[in-house]
Every structure is written in C-alpha cells, then in structure tokens.
Amino acid sequence: MTGSEELIKEKKTIIEARNVNVFYGHFQALKDINIIMKENTVTAFIGPSGCGKSTFLRCFNRMNDYIEQFHIKGEILIDQKKIYWKSVAVEELRKEVGMVFQKPNPFPKSIFENVAYGLKIHGVKDKNFIEERVVKSLKDVALWDEVKDDLKKSALALSGGQQQRLCIARTLAVEPKIILMDEPTSALDPISTAKIEELLFDLKQKYTIVIVTHNMQQAARISDKTAFFYMGDLVEYDDTKTIFTNPKQEKTQNYITGRFG
Amino acid sequence: MKNMTNAQKNKLIDNAFKVFGIACTFFGLIILAILIFNIVEVGLSRIDWDFIKDLPSRRAQKAGIYTALMGTVWILFLTAIIAFPIGVGAGIYLEEYGKKTKWASLLEINIANLAGVPSIIYGLLGLEIFVRIFGLGGSLLAGSLTLSLLILPIIIVSTREALKAVPSSIKDASVALGASKWQTIWNQTLPASIGGVLTGVILAISRAIGETAPLIVVGALAYVPFAPSSPMDEFTVMPIQIFNWVSRPQHEFAVNAAAAIIILLLFTFMMNGVAVYYRNKWQKKIKW
Amino acid sequence: MRTRTQENIIETLLKFATSITILTTIGIIGVLLYETISFFKEVSIIDFITDKEWTPLFAQKHFGILPLVSGTILTTLIAIAVALPIGLTIAIYLNMYAPKGFRKSFKPMLEVLAAVPTVVYGFFALTVVTPFLQTIYPELSGFNSLSAGIVMGIMIIPFVSSLSEDALYAVPKTLKEASFGMGATRFQTSFKVMVPAASSGIIVSIILAISRAIGETMIVAIAVGQQPRLTFDPTVPIETITAYIVQVSMGDVPHGSLEYRTIFAAGITLFIFTFLLNTVSFWIKKKFHEKYD
Numbered sequence: 001m002t003g004s005e006e007l008i009k010e011k012k013t014i015i016e017a018r019n020v021n022v023f024y025g026h027f028q029a030l031k032d033i034n035i036i037m038k039e040n041t042v043t044a045f046i047g048p049s050g051c052g053k054s055t056f057l058r059c060f061n062r063m064n065d066y067i068e069q070f071h072i073k074g075e076i077l078i079d080q081k082k083i084y085w086k087s088v089a090v091e092e093l094r095k096e097v098g099m100v101f102q103k104p105n106p107f108p109k110s111i112f113e114n115v116a117y118g119l120k121i122h123g124v125k126d127k128n129f130i131e132e133r134v135v136k137s138l139k140d141v142a143l144w145d146e147v148k149d150d151l152k153k154s155a156l157a158l159s160g161g162q163q164q165r166l167c168i169a170r171t172l173a174v175e176p177k178i179i180l181m182d183e184p185t186s187a188l189d190p191i192s193t194a195k196i197e198e199l200l201f202d203l204k205q206k207y208t209i210v211i212v213t214h215n216m217q218q219a220a221r222i223s224d225k226t227a228f229f230y231m232g233d234l235v236e237y238d239d240t241k242t243i244f245t246n247p248k249q250e251k252t253q254n255y256i257t258g259r260f261g
Numbered sequence: 262m263k264n265m266t267n268a269q270k271n272k273l274i275d276n277a278f279k280v281f282g283i284a285c286t287f288f289g290l291i292i293l294a295i296l297i298f299n300i301v302e303v304g305l306s307r308i309d310w311d312f313i314k315d316l317p318s319r320r321a322q323k324a325g326i327y328t329a330l331m332g333t334v335w336i337l338f339l340t341a342i343i344a345f346p347i348g349v350g351a352g353i354y355l356e357e358y359g360k361k362t363k364w365a366s367l368l369e370i371n372i373a374n375l376a377g378v379p380s381i382i383y384g385l386l387g388l389e390i391f392v393r394i395f396g397l398g399g400s401l402l403a404g405s406l407t408l409s410l411l412i413l414p415i416i417i418v419s420t421r422e423a424l425k426a427v428p429s430s431i432k433d434a435s436v437a438l439g440a441s442k443w444q445t446i447w448n449q450t451l452p453a454s455i456g457g458v459l460t461g462v463i464l465a466i467s468r469a470i471g472e473t474a475p476l477i478v479v480g481a482l483a484y485v486p487f488a489p490s491s492p493m494d495e496f497t498v499m500p501i502q503i504f505n506w507v508s509r510p511q512h513e514f515a516v517n518a519a520a521a522i523i524i525l526l527l528f529t530f531m532m533n534g535v536a537v538y539y540r541n542k543w544q545k546k547i548k549w
Numbered sequence: 550m551r552t553r554t555q556e557n558i559i560e561t562l563l564k565f566a567t568s569i570t571i572l573t574t575i576g577i578i579g580v581l582l583y584e585t586i587s588f589f590k591e592v593s594i595i596d597f598i599t600d601k602e603w604t605p606l607f608a609q610k611h612f613g614i615l616p617l618v619s620g621t622i623l624t625t626l627i628a629i630a631v632a633l634p635i636g637l638t639i640a641i642y643l644n645m646y647a648p649k650g651f652r653k654s655f656k657p658m659l660e661v662l663a664a665v666p667t668v669v670y671g672f673f674a675l676t677v678v679t680p681f682l683q684t685i686y687p688e689l690s691g692f693n694s695l696s697a698g699i700v701m702g703i704m705i706i707p708f709v710s711s712l713s714e715d716a717l718y719a720v721p722k723t724l725k726e727a728s729f730g731m732g733a734t735r736f737q738t739s740f741k742v743m744v745p746a747a748s749s750g751i752i753v754s755i756i757l758a759i760s761r762a763i764g765e766t767m768i769v770a771i772a773v774g775q776q777p778r779l780t781f782d783p784t785v786p787i788e789t790i791t792a793y794i795v796q797v798s799m800g801d802v803p804h805g806s807l808e809y810r811t812i813f814a815a816g817i818t819l820f821i822f823t824f825l826l827n828t829v830s831f832w833i834k835k836k837f838h839e840k841y842d
Contacts, residue, residue, distance in 0.1 A: 063433065093439075095438075099437035101430060101433060101437075107453075108431070118439065118440075167434065171438070282641065290659070348566075351567040354564055375573060378820065378823060382581075382820050385794070386580050417570070443559045470666070471665070503672065515676055522669050526666075529666060
C-alpha cells in the first residue's frame with residue numbers, strides 16, 4: 001500500500017481549492033477550505049449531515065449556482081483553470097465534471113435516449129458515433145448485458161440499482177475527466193451497492209472520482225484519500241488508511257469510531 | 262325529541278345533515294340533467310344537415326348555423342395559435358426563469374387579478390385597442406386577440422402547475438451533464454409536462470368557445486350573410502347566434518337556439534373530455 | 550458562445566410573452582380611465598353616483614349608475630343565496646361524509662356546471678326556470694332577476710364547493726382526529742372545527758364566486774330584461790351593468806359619442822367592484838398561506 005501512496009503523490013493535480021468560503025445568506029457553510037486532489041484517484045468526503053461536504057462537492061461543477069443567496073469566496077481550480085471565473089461557460093465545465101446524484105434520476109425516456117442525451121446537447125450529430133458511445137458506456141457500467149435487448153424501453157422500468165448504473169453510464173458518455181458522486185448508493189440495496197462499488201475500481205483507471213458518503217465502511221473500501229468535514233471545516237484530509245487507522249484529530253477519531261454523527 | 266339522550270340527538274342531526282348533503286350534491290347534477298334534457302327535447306329534431314349548412318335567414322325554418330359555426334371554428338383556430346405560444350412562454354418564464362424576484366411576485370399578483378377581471382371588460386379593451394387603435398374593425402382577428410388576452414391567465418397558471426410537477430432531480434441531471442437552461446427545458450421539462458400543459462390550453466380554449474359578451478362588445482355581428490374566409494372578415498359565432506335567436510319572441514327561433522346549443526355543448530364537452538383524457542393518460546404514463 | 554446568444558434570445562422572447570400580461574392590465578386601466586374621463590367632461594360625476602335614473606339612450610337623458618348597480622347587486626345576492634348554502638354543504642359532505650371514491654368522481658362532475666357556456670344558462674333561465682316559477686307565483690314578470698339569479702347561483706356552485714373543499718382538505722388531519730377522539734359527531738366536527746379552521750379558504754371561494762356573479766353577462770342579458778330601475782324587487786325586469794354594455798354593443802352607437810362612452814363608465818364601475826373583491830381575496834389567501842407554512 002505504501003507504494004500506491006507514493007504513486008498518488010506523483011500524479012497530476014486535477015482539483016485544487018484555495019481558501020474556499022461558502023455562504024448561504026449570512027450562514028457560512030464552508031470555512032476556508034484548502035485541498036488538492038490528484039488525477040485518477042478516488043477521494044471520499046465524510047462527515048455528519050449538514051457539515052458542508054455536499055455543498056463542497058457541488059462547488060466543483062457549480063451546481064450551487066441556482067441556490068438563492070449562494071455566495072462563494074476563494075478559488076477552485078480544475079486542470080489549473082479557475083472555474084468561478086466570469087468567462088467560464090458552466091456548460092463546458094459540466095461536460096468535464098460529471099455528477100451522479102443521491103437518488104437515481106433517469107429521464108423519463110428510453111434507456112438509449114438517456115445515455116445519448118449528453119452527446120446530443122453537446123452538438124454530436126453522427127448517429128454511428130452516438131450509438132457506439134452508448135454501447136460502450138453501458139458496457140463500462142456492466143449494464144449492457146442486462147439491457148441490450150431493451151434499449152428502446154423506458155428507463156423508469158429498470159430497478160433502482162440498474163437506474164443508478166444507467167445514470168453513471170449517462171455521465172460517462174460525455175467522457176468527463178472528473179465524476180462527482182453525491183451519496184450514490186444511499187438509496188440502493190446492498191447487492192446493487194456492491195456492484196457500484198466494484199464499478200468504481202474500474203472507473204478509477206480513467207476518471208478522477210470524488211464521492212460523498214455517509215457510509216464509513218464504504219469510504220474505507222473504495223477511496224484512496226478521505227476528507228473529514230465537520231461544521232463547515234475540513235478537519236482532516238489524508239490517505240484513507242491513515243484516517244481510518246491513525247487519525248491525527250480527536251474529532252475524526254470520534255466520528256469514525258461512531259461516537260457522534 | 263324530549264325523551265332522547267343528547268347522544269341520540271347528535272346522531273340524528275348528523276344523519277339529517279348527511280341526507281341534506283347528498284341532496285345538495287345531486288341537486289346541481291339533476292339541474293344539469295334537466296337543462297340538457299330540456300334542450301335536447303326542444304332542439305334535437307331541428308338538427309339536420311340543412312341546419313348545419315344553411316346561411317342565416319329571417320325565417321326560422323330556413324335559418325342555419327353555417328356562418329356561426331365557421332366563425333367559431335375560425336375563432337378557435339386563431340385564438341389557439343395566438344394564445345398558445347404566449348401563454349406557455351409566459352408560464353415557462355415565470356416558473357423557470359424569473360422566480361422569486363420582486364418583479365416576479367408583481368407579475369404573479371397581476372395575473373391572479375387578470376384572471377378575476379370579468380370577460381366583458383376584455384371586450385371593452387379589445388374594442389378600444391384592437392378594433393379602433395389597431396384599426397382591425399369587427400374582424401375575426403380583433404375577436405381572437407381579445408379572447409387570447411382573456412384566456413392567457415388560465416394557460417399561464419396551468420402551464421406553471423404542470424412544470425412545477427416535474428421533479429427537480431430531472432432538471433439537475435440534465436444541467437449536470439452540461440445542458441443549458443433552455444436545452445433542459447426543451448428536452449426534459451417540457452416533454453415531461455406536456456400533458457398538463459395541453460390540458461390547460463384545451464380547457465382555456467373551450468372556455469373561449471363559449472364566450473359571448475366580449476365578442477359582442479368588439480363588434481361581432483348577430484347577422485353575417487356569409488362565412489368568413491380570412492382573419493380580416495367580419496364574423497359571428499355560435500353563442501352570439503344563440504343569443505340572437507333567444508332574444509326573439511317566436512317559438513321557432515327558440516327551437517333553433519336549442520338546436521344550436523346542442524351543437525355548442527357538443528363542442529364544449531368534447532374539448533373538456535379530450536382535456537380530461539389527456540390529463541389522465543399523462544398522469545398514468547409518468548409516475549416518478 | 551453561440552448557445553449563449555441563443556439562450557439570451559430565448560429568454561428575451563419569454564420575457565416579452567410575460568410582459569403582455571402587464572400590458573393587458575395597463576391597457577384595461579388606461580382604456581377605461583381615458584374614456585371615463587372624457588365621459589365626465591360631459592356628465593357630472595355627482596349625477597353619475599346620485600341620480601336615480603339611467604336613460605342614456607332616450608331623448609330625456611339621465612346618467613345615474615345606481616339602477617345598474619342595484620340590479621347587479623340584486624342578481625348577485627340571489628345567486629350567492631343559492632350557491633353559498635348548497636356549495637358549502639357539498640364541500641362539507643364530500644370532505645366529511647362521502648365515501649372515498651365519491652370525492653374524486655363528484656368534484657369534476659360538478660365542475661361541468663361551470664364549463665357550460667353562459668348563453669346556455671340564459672336560455673335555460675328564460676325558457677325553463679321563469680315559466681316554472683310563474684306556475685308558483687303567477688305575477689312574476691317574464692323578465693326578472695329572480696330566475697336569472699337562481700340560475701347564476703347554480704352555475705357558480707362549483708366555485709364554492711370545489712375551492713371550499715380544497716380548503717377543508719388542507720386542514721391538518723390531527724384536528725379532525727382530535728375532535729372525533731372526544732366523541733364529536735361529523736356534524737359537530739364539521740361546523741365547530743373544520744369550517745372555522747378552513748374559514749379563510751372558504752371566504753376566498755365565496756369572494757371569487759361573488760366576483761364571478763358580478764361580472765356574469767349573458768344570463769342577465771337574456772333573462773332580466775333591459776329596464777334599469779332602482780329596486781330590490783326580484784320579480785320585475787331590471788338591468789345590470791354587464792347587460793347594459795351588451796345592449797349598447799348590439800346596437801349601432803357611433804364611436805366617440807356620449808352613448809359610446811357610457812359603456813366605459815359602466816365598465817369602470819364594474820372593474821372597481823371586481824378589483825376590490827379580487828384584492829381582498831388575494832390578501833386573505835396570502836395571510837392564510839403564511840399561517841400554514
């Protein structure tokens with residue numbers, strides 16, 4: 001394991017937050033966060049509800065823009081580019097930074113249309129290309145064998161676990177660099193959860209993944225790095241192994257041993 | 262009464278009110294049944310092919326509803342193409358763009374108020390603006406513009422309701438893939454809510470078909486010798502033709518009125534039926 | 550960048566569509582004010598609100614709006630006297646007594662009453678209700694406010710019943726259960742707990758029904774006659790504001806004449822009535838929402 005930790009250090013930085021403060025009106029949701037994430041790693045955000053981890057996650061693709069009175073100070077860089085810069089087109093940013101939500105949210109359209117949607121809105125017209133990409137994305141999430149005869153059927157007919165894998169395939173189809181996941185398995189049964197966790201191992205080869213989770217074991221199983229948030233502070237950020245075996249902060253220790261949260 | 266316990270008395274009142282409640286509920290429906298039965302009884306035998314294709318006449322037996330029917334079809338068509346894009350567009354704007362600003366809440370109050378303005382006032386507006394200032398005269402276009410303004414609030418409100426019913430998780434998913442606001446509305450929100458939007462539009466237009474007063478005020482005529490052939494032609498509509506026949510003392514004209522009412526009611530109920538069917542189909546299709 | 554421009558164009562178009570509603574309001578108020586001001590240049594405003602006669606179309610002209618206002622109020626009162634007890638009883642029955650499926654199927658059925666074109670109700674009032682009432686009370690005139698008011702009342706029943714039922718439905722279940730838990734009957738619970746708790750919603754429904762009755766045109770244009778008179782006798786012919794506007798519009802009155810302007814003066818009177826009622830109901834609705842949020 002020490003070997004892989006060395007490897008991470010050598011990897012390219014892909015996400016960087018500098019002195020990020022987030023406010024909802026007068027309420028400060030995040031306090032002076034600094035963090036660096038490397039390419040092709042899985043980073044887990046843990047912490048009790050309302051600690052700011054989801055808010056932080058949604059800063060990376062600017063999904064907070066629509067929230068009233070949302071206000072951010074500091075800088076977030078993705079691929080060395082400041083994403084809260086005025087001239088940044090959020091549509092382009094979100095093509096690079098995909099997101100998977102807590103509850104599976106397929107569009108009320110066919111399975112095929114769900115995966116093809118991202119390509120279409122980004123102006124891809126080549127039908128063969130779209131078809132190839134849809135097939136590839138469904139294979140990448142190990143859904144292909146289950147749905148290959150039903151591509152025209154409504155996505156709403158799939159089971160919860162299948163829907164969530166479809167949502168991941170939908171995100172993969174536009175080939176983002178980063179995938180944000182906001183508690184992607186919290187609405188799923190244990191078997192579906194296991195399948196998605198398995199999937200994350202494969203996806204890591206090609207994508208950088210940031211995942212918010214309430215499930216401590218999940219964080220320990222799947223992530224390389226773990227960040228612990230508490231009341232808007234980034235309390236501790238380290239290799240996952242260190243966080244779970246030898247945390248430096250008492251608060252972290254208390255949280256992961258289940259004394260609060 | 263005297264040797265009843267308090268509980269028994271209460272129970273008696275309770276049951277008496279229940280009977281009264283049933284009676285009231287059926288009262289409206291029975292009146293509706295009487296109304297329809299009476300009209301069908303008086304007018305049904307008068308309806309034949311000649312009645313539908315004949316031009317108006319001073320002699321009741323020779324008079325037909327052709328010009329009024331064509332006028333109603335024209336009004337229906339023009340009002341739909343004017344009011345549909347404006348009403349749905351405004352509904353989309355209020356629900357998806359201009360939310361929660363001061364301006365938006367002012368617009369909301371304004372629309373609620375417009376919905377309560379009597380239809381005849383819209384007639385006065387149309388008379389001054391469309392007929393006189395725009396110089397459209399008592400034309401189909403002036404009438405349709407007036408009715409479009411009248412039904413705009415209904416379309417806006419029902420469009421907003423339908424859009425509101427689309428879960429935000431769908432919009433989030435689209436936006437997170439990099440779709441712009443309009444791409445999300447056009448590809449996700451509108452297709453998912455189209456049943457509700459159309460229901461509202463159809464109901465609004467069926468209301469427009471039954472409207473009489475504003476069209477009388479903008480100058481639709483009781484007597485038009487020929488069916489209109491362009492939006493600038495003068496016109497009459499079914500309700501005005503009915504009003505005209507009702508106002509005459511001879512019984513033959515009352516028969517004509519009843520016959521025309523049957524056709525008008527068929528129009529109205531059919532559109533309401535289509536709207537309800539659409540709504541049910543849409544609600545069944547999409548279960549989140 | 551192309552999409553950005555496209556987005557802006559679409560948003561501008563949508564904004565324009567929305568602004569038409571504002572233009573409509575400005576148009577209504579502007580038109581009514583403009584013509585009414587011209588009207589009051591020729592007719593004294595004192596005469597308008599105190600003269601007891603309205604005869605602008607006769608040689609001997611009087612411009613007192615009171616007879617039209619009294620006619621409007623009279624038909625509205627009769628309509629509400631019919632619609633309020635029946636509509637409210639239906640609302641309570643459907644909410645508290647009726648079996649479950651009943652509510653779902655009967656509400657839309659009753660709403661058909663409001664979908665029937667008003668000219669049809671006018672025909673019904675004139676050819677069915679008036680002759681029927683004359684068998685009970687032979688002195689009833691062929692044109693009268695009684696049958697028009699009753700038919701109008703039937704038409705607005707669904708306004709009262711549907712909206713009141715919505716208000717009753719919104720009352721928290723716990724209140725109902727608390728009352729039942731103390732051994733109250735449905736009747737007692739309805740009138741001592743539910744109706745008071747839903748009172749603001751019920752009042753709003755009644756105000757909307759009144760506003761609808763005041764602005765109703767075709768029933769009165771057909772069934773009350775065209776004789777403006779200051780009376781509250783429901784058996785004689787009268788005229789309402791709306792019926793007067795229709796009467797003038799059916800005739801050939803030249804633009805810009807004083808007769809032409811009378812319909813705007815009558816119209817603004819009508820508009821003020823309904824505007825006040827709508828504002829009150831909007832205000833109550835707002836308060837009501839704050840209470841339950």
